[in-house]
Amino acid sequence: MATVTRSLGTDLRQLLPANQVFDGIEDRTLYAYDGTSLKALPDVIAQVRNAAEVAAVLRFASDHEVPVVPRGAGTGLSGGSVPAQGGIALVLAGMRAIKEIDTSSMMAVVEPGVITGVFQKTVEDAGLFYPPDPASLNYCTLGGNIAENAGGPHGVKYGVTKDYVLGLEVVIPSGDVVRLGGKQIKNVTGYNLVQLFVGSEGTLGVITEATLRLLPKPPAKKTMLAIFDRLDDAATAVAGIMAGGVIPATLEIMDQKSINCVEDYLKLGLPRDAEAILLIEVDGMPAAVEAEADVIDRICREKGVRSFQVAKDKKEEDSLWKARRSISPAISAARPSKIGEDISVPRSAIPAMVREIQRIAKEYDLPIVIFGHAGDGNLHPNILTDRRDHKEMERVEQAIAAIFEASVKLGGTLSGEHGIGLSKQPYMDLAVSKETVKLMADIKRALDPKNILNPGKIWRA
Amino acid sequence: MEFNELAALFKCNKCGSCTSVCPLYQNTVHEGMAARGKLALLEGVADGRLKAGEAVRAKLEDCLLCGACTQNCPSFVPTTDLFLEARAGLAKDLGLPVPIRMLLAALQSPALMNLGTPPLALLQRAGIPRIMLDQLGGLLPDVVRAGLRSMPPAPLRSFRSRAEKLRTNGDGRRGTVGYFAGCFMNWGYADAAMATRTMLTRGGFRVEVPAVVCCGVPHRAYGDIEAARDLARKNIAALEQYEHVVTDCASCGAALKEYKRLLKDDPEYCARAEKLSGRAADISEFLVKHEFPKPRGHTPLRATYHDPCHLVRGQGIKSQPREILQAIPGVEYVEMQGADVCCGAAGSFCVTHPALSEGVGSNKADSILETKADVVVSGCPSCLTQLKAMLAAKGSKIKVMHPMELLSESYKTGTEEKR
Secondary structure (H helix, E strand, C coil), X not given: CCCCCCCHHHHHHXXXXXXXXXXXXXXXXXXXXXXXXXXXXXXXXXXXXXXXXXXXXXXXXXHHCCCEEEECXXXXXXXXXCCXXXXXXXXXXXXXXXXXXXXXXXXXXXXXXXXXXXXXXHHHHCCEECCCCCXXXXXXXXXXXXXXXXXXXXXXXXXXHHHHEEEXXXXXXXXXXXXXECCCCCCCCCCCHHHHHCCXXXXXXXXXXXXXXXXXXXXXXXXXXXXXXXXXXXXXXXXXXXXCCCCCCEEEEEEXXXXXXXXXXXXXXXXXXXXXXXXXXXEECHHHHHHHXXXXXXXXXXXXXXXXXXXXXXXXXXXXXXXXXXXXXXXXXXXXEEXXXXXXXXXXXXXXXXXXXXXXXXXXXXXXXXXXXXXXCEEEEEEEECCCCHHHHHHHHHHHHHHHHHHHHXXXXXXXXXXXXXCCHHHHHHHCCHHHHHHHHHHHHHHCCCCCECCCCCCCC | CCCCCHHHHCCCCCCCHHHHCCHHHHHHCCHHHCHHHHHXXXXXXXXXXXXXXXXXXXXXXXCCCCCHHHHHCCCCCCHHHHHHHHHXXXXXXXXXXXXXHHHHHHHCCHHHHHHHHHHHHHHHHCCHHHHHHXXXXXXXXXXXXXXXXXXXXXXXXXXXXXXXXXXXXXXXCCCEEEEECCHHHHHCCHHHHHHHXXXXXXCCCEEECCCCCCCXXXXXXXXXXXXXXXXXXXXXXXXXXXXEEEEXXXXXXXXXXXXXXXXXXXXXXXXXHHHHHHHEEEHHHHHHHCCCCCCXXXXXXXXEECCCHHHHXXXXXXXXXXXXXXXXXXXXXXXCCCCCCCCCCCCCHHHHCHHHHHHHHHHHHHHXXXXXXXXXXXXXXXHHHHHHHHHXXXXXXXXXXXXXXXXXXXXXXXXXXXX
């Protein structure tokens, strides 16, 4: 679609300082990928420092019909920031100021390039808490989290990124800068446009500032590890805990394959024949935490837990987390590549879903480890493979399609927290009706009539 | 470019973990600085999308080789090894620039270094580099300016020539140590090297100073592997007779311990290299292992410690230097933020990449200043030089010392502890 006659780099250097524009083939190669290993070369990279620069780039891109792909730290897991149709890679990672932490209203105002983990530490120093905790929190950006509506283990109790975004400054494709929402917890002044942009994967506008809601930092926490012989017992324990009135801060599950994978790697002494491990954390006021831990202990025992451990101190806490945190390196040690998926099913469908995935693993003869967030139904089946083995990769593709089909059949969907981007686009029809896609496309057209912002993502034209 | 490590390259899944620990990425927020970016370029070269030319080499050289990415990679990609191998491949294909070839050749010739150091020391004592920086600062090219700033304080007499004049070598009741006098220590930090020697003799060891050559770290970093191997063989021949081999330079120590990998395919030397690498020790590691005599004087100082990359990641030495500082009565030890983050010196990197180096160094100086310490200690001459320059640039009077200088001082000048 690009109608460019001279070099884009030359044009952009008229708009931005020359040291913020890169177009050598080496630099383009550096901005071709994200955390999926998908890649497509941008024609030029523009690093921006403020909304005015973003607006100048978008105005230019609209006039010349050049694709613009917003990019934070490029750690996304669905190809959202991969420049599928070339054009301008608009890099916001340099906008990393925490502009304000308002302790009395419990709000923060941030630029999009702030690293999530850095933000969490900063607010914690002020006695506050920002719960969304994607696994990549030490290197992903808040802007990217908002654009993808990222989640994490805290989702079960605290929700996901969308639950914390109250205000946004967005540059829309026309180059206009709009300010939406603000520090108000209640706000029904017109459409809820803030939420339209959350999870829009960079297709509707470019986020240049966000106002985020914060919570008081919970003073106490308790970590527990429950090992179950049978997957179904673990699942009924999860349901029982919720029904018993406790919503844990995190409730993670590991299946038998991930237990064995970690055991191969670290020899922690985990029981290889156990079908599931639950890692449970409760947080809040000290007395409440004690009471909740007692409920969890009782319910796990009622449901036939094989072993139940409670961490007494920080050191024991770390050792209980060790198995869960070691899954990624254990997988890496096992095979050259991994393909991580991100399905989300109703909580009650978890055991059925795990068994479906295990069946698919057998059918396509692929090692698949399953772990994830049992508390909110978001599972991460990880296929261990070798990207260079094209024959095996064909089977991987088929297995992924089968997993999505199974998820939708069980009332689930394609993605809980990674987004659709490019990698899950072929399966959109499974989860979303034609009419729904048309509505999305209509909204996109209204905001971006020339289709310059992250074109070709989420659904297929 | 030949590349033997393709499998390792493809283990990188571009998660971005390396960006969170790369000092250069943190300062520039440019993908090319982080390991995954460099690996993407190498993949491009491997599958023919990119030319293995000067542009790729320039990107690969935007690297401190600090090893933080390797240590933090969840997929265990041996990033530093891959970058070294790629640099070697490119050096073979493209050759090395003349100034680098001259530097590497000079380092291979102790005679030349001996000849050059006294005049340099005289110029420094006359304050010429300082005057040049002050008067011509803005007019000088960046590389020259950085060179002047990063120059080690050359002694009039090298450590070796001073040591040769000494009559006692220690009684040797606990054995004999072959002390590896690295170039930077010998010609730049002779006082600290003397302190190391004193500590070894005080510990009951006889100290000999065999005629060694450069450890080969600079040659390895620039990809001249054959020169590095050649130097390694010479050093093995000079050192293998000693039961203990000790050095006080982080980089030399890391190099000696790496000889076994460097020469693993050399049938004549692989076993000898293995043996030497096993015996080599950093002075802090050696003193702690052999329970050095504790100083009794009182040295009232607030001290902090900077981890050299080649000690903390290169050799896994983290606790020993701290233990030594804490053993000095009167020293109040305070840990700085990010003590194990690279200071930006990285050998000649501070001269070839002054802006990047100063950015990282300035952050390090801030971490040191925050501790309100009187002295910052580090067991690497390259770090010492950088820390001095970076602290001076901020107008700080904090002293910068090798741990052996502080330790050895504490026996001499400390007043007796009164109880």
